[in-house]
Amino acid sequence: MPDRDLSPYLGQGVQVVIDRPLGTYHPRHSNICYPVNYGYLPGTVSGDGAPVDAYVLGVDVAVAAFEGIVIAVIARADDIEDKLVVVPPDKTVSRAGIAAAVAFQEQFFTAEVVMTGDASMPHPHTLDDEDIEIIVATPDDWQAARDIRLEALLRDPQAFGSTYAESIGRTEDEWRTWVSRPGVTLLLARADQAVVGIVGGLRGDDMTGDAAVAWVVSMYVTATHRQRGVGRRLLQAILADLEEDPVLTRVILHVSHSQLPAQRLYASLGFVPIGEEDGEIIMARPLR
Structure with missing residues (x-):
């Protein structure tokens, strides 16, 4: 079942497979270089049918895999999939810091940083x-x-x-x-x-x-x-x-x-x- 509401992931520990390491370029848009590690959660399904994607912050070197805590969801109002933000257990990043770190890619979308304690995800439900x-x-x-x-x-x-x-x-x-x-x-x-x-x-x-x-x-x-x-x-x-x-x-x-x-x-x-x-x-x- 595709997972549109990613808010249950907030505060949870997850494993991320990195398929776009820090310093690499977007496979279809050669002008986009990844300033953070970017990957997916194996065994999950997002709104587009692919695994749930995640930004990994607080890690300054390219890695192939990462285990950390979900501290935020990047909720896209104009896309069928949202993104997770994952950090090391001992790290904290502010809402503004998250927005700045993911702006290289989220600038192309109408996106909101949703963190633990926020009232709700902003998207209406998918219709049956x-x-x-x-x-x-x-x-x-x-x-x-x-x-x-x-x-x-x-x-x-x-x-x-x-x-x-x-x-x-x-x-x-x-x-x-x-x-x-x-x-x-x-x-x-x-x-x-x-x-x-x-x-x-x-x-x-x-x-x-x-x-x-x-x-x-x-x-x-x-x-x-x-x-x-x-x-x-x-x-x-x-x-x-x-x-x-x-x-x-x-x-x-x-x-x-x-x-x-x-x-x-x-x-x-x-x-x-x-x-x-x-x-x-x-x-x-x-x-x-």
């Missing part, structure tokens, strides 16, 4: 499957589709080809047409009595004329429901829909470099980078 309803949008769902689409264009404009300014003036008929475009399946996610996500599956590549290629488009989850399983359910549903088409053999999507949580989600469902276009990463996976 039965709490998320995925529906195929019809023209009668045009208002719900419009609202979530406009929110997406307003809050994450870098992720889409259209703009909020172009879309805000569309009429009801235009939105109905957008929802029911030929060759496109549009899915909406409902949770907590509201539409909280959207994704589209486009059959065929208009640019190349390749009928065997599908595209994942219009992917968005409202901020209050990110990291709660909605995005994964949407992607799983649209992939299942595309897999039913015997003509389609491959699915492609674009994702911006800044959307690291989205990249990790796509990778966890089998997508791999195959190139770049217009400053975005192109990811693809076979459909069967």
Whole structure:
């Protein structure tokens, strides 16, 4: 079972296997050098399906393994996994000291240092499957589709080809047409009595004329429901829909470099980078 709430680890003794020792570089980002030892807790499972990761502080040399005490959790509001902070039993590090030590990597996330005595972890719970309803949008769902689409264009404009300014003036008929475009399946996610996500599956590549290629488009989850399983359910549903088409053999999507949580989600469902276009990463996976 993936472990999203890491607060029970606080104050506990743990063993850490170091796979990124102090002084080494990030395997995918060569500009990031690790000023601390960084590793994982064997036998654990975090929100992304991999072992729980940990920063080791208070050790000034590179090590291959470490045993210490968990003094803090780095809680990420915009990622599916949090991190532990582990120190030697005789060491103490302040909240500010922890934040400074892990800033080399946590600067790319909205992160909070949670320590023993803090009231609670800041993340809402992951929704169960039965709490998320995925529906195929019809023209009668045009208002719900419009609202979530406009929110997406307003809050994450870098992720889409259209703009909020172009879309805000569309009429009801235009939105109905957008929802029911030929060759496109549009899915909406409902949770907590509201539409909280959207994704589209486009059959065929208009640019190349390749009928065997599908595209994942219009992917968005409202901020209050990110990291709660909605995005994964949407992607799983649209992939299942595309897999039913015997003509389609491959699915492609674009994702911006800044959307690291989205990249990790796509990778966890089998997508791999195959190139770049217009400053975005192109990811693809076979459909069967």
